[in-house]
Amino acid sequence: MARIAFILLCHKDPDAIIKQAERLTAAGDYMAIHFDARAKPAHFWAIRQALAGNPNVTFARKRIKCGWGEWSLVQATLNAVSAALEAFPRATHFYMLSGDCMAIKSAEYVHEFLDERDCDYVESFDFFESDWIKTGMKEDRLVYRHYFNERTQPKRYYWSYMAQKKLGLTRDVPADIQVQIGSQWWCLRRRTIEWIMEFTRTRKDVMAFFRTTWIPDETFFQTLVRHLVPEDEIKARTLTFLLFSDYGMPVTFYNDHYDLLLSQDFLFARKISPEAKELKSRLGALYAAEGVEFKVSNEGRSLYQFLTGRGRMGRRFGMRFWETESTLGRERELLIVICKKWHVAKRLLENVRQVTNIPAIEYLFNEESTPLPDLGGIQSTLGKRTRHRRALMRMLFDYFDSDRLIICLDPGAIDLLHDFCGDRSTTRLLEVECRFSDEYLTGHAMRVGLAGEQTSPETLERLLPTIRHDMTFESDAIRDASFENLNRMRETDSFESNAVSVSRFLGISQDKAHEIVSTDYLFAD
Incomplete structure (x- = not known):
């Protein structure tokens, strides 16, 4: 039977993290936690103390200060993965989660789902040919080196970026690598994870390249899985249900979304509102339940687009x-x-x-x-x-x-x-x-x-x-x-x-x- 090592990246709400770890490990699975080094130390020690007696929980040995768009998010993930590989030799799958994720199926359903298919689940589409990136920077994410964080150091970020463009300081993608892009919420088999960790030790050139790309959490694992795993063993999709608004912001789910979430062809959902106490309670009870039958209709994305679109009926009346x-x-x-x-x-x-x-x-x-x-x-x-x-x-x-x-x-x-x-x-x-x-x-x-x-x-x-x-x-x-x-x-x-x-x-x-x-x-x- 599938045994999952959940890779949890988080930075807030220690009580919710503790409950999440206890709930997921109660079904016989494991969890490796990376708690952002920028977060309050008291929160981290509260989590460690509360979970100290749980043998199915481990922590990344080195905590990283994480920033959106930086390599730090990938390094934090690798640190948690490394801890999970060492601590949980019986884990068959590694599932990436955030503190805002919750299961929308029972543990019984999740394990049966993974047992039925011997494959890796990761969105991975050709970086240059696909239209996964809708707006903003595309090729420049890769061909220029990004040393600073756009959000915390915008002046340095754009000074470095524009200086490289003016001087023509572009670089090539490693010759044998075809860069892929997709969601960072993946579920990979143990063998794949072991191959990736070995790759990180032997291919220093590729590691150096990704360390200075922009938003590498959308390209690093996606690229390596395609490079290391046969195509027929990869499902180019995520098992975590998530939606984005027209403005590129993640959609948040609330108490009245329970039935909608259960009907989607996914195992987890993100983001669950911290205020959705009733939803969290119902989903928590569901994960421990047995014999539950799920009617999967999977209309979530089209339904969201339809309902949100009712309020924005802008039309062009004049002629070009x-x-x-x-x-x-x-x-x-x-x-x-x-x-x-x-x-x-x-x-x-x-x-x-x-x-x-x-x-x-x-x-x-x-x-x-x-x-x-x-x-x-x-x-x-x-x-x-x-x-x-x-x-x-x-x-x-x-x-x-x-x-x-x-x-x-x-x-x-x-x-x-x-x-x-x-x-x-x-x-x-x-x-x-x-x-x-x-x-x-x-x-x-x-x-x-x-x-x-x-x-x-x-x-x-x-x-x-x-x-x-x-x-x-x-x-x-x-x-x-x-x-x-x-x-x-x-x-x-x-x-x-x-x-x-x-x-x-x-x-x-x-x-x-x-x-x-x-x-x-x-x-x-």
């Missing part, structure tokens, strides 16, 4: 400067069907095709697979279609040799509606309002990745009102825009009433419009 004279054509008429239920709009368009000869295209700005003619590549991706939307529409008018064209749009595409309605051409809108049952909203949440088959009823109960409000918000935004030539047909209205709206929208007789809307299953899910 090169588009101001790029009209679709004064003599042309663009007809847009707006509907959240795509299958309803597609049925409506099929009826329109049968009754009229107006060319019609479905969700070309929302659905990648929408059938389109070859227009020289501008139609190949959703990104290109949206960026060059006016050029695309002009080409489609020309392709169909028509001055009238129907397309479908999702109500969320309010920026496109503003853009097209601001054109010199005539734009007519038909908003199709549908009813949304809880069953439909649940299916929608699953289709877009906000929920899964294993999502708990409690999570769905909290999620559905937000999705419903989101759809209401989109419809309200269309109304608030006061678009000209806006018509509406509703699932709750009669065929006659909807036929009037379609007649105005398409400019056809009421009889033809009634033929289009009188399908009994038009609004069926």
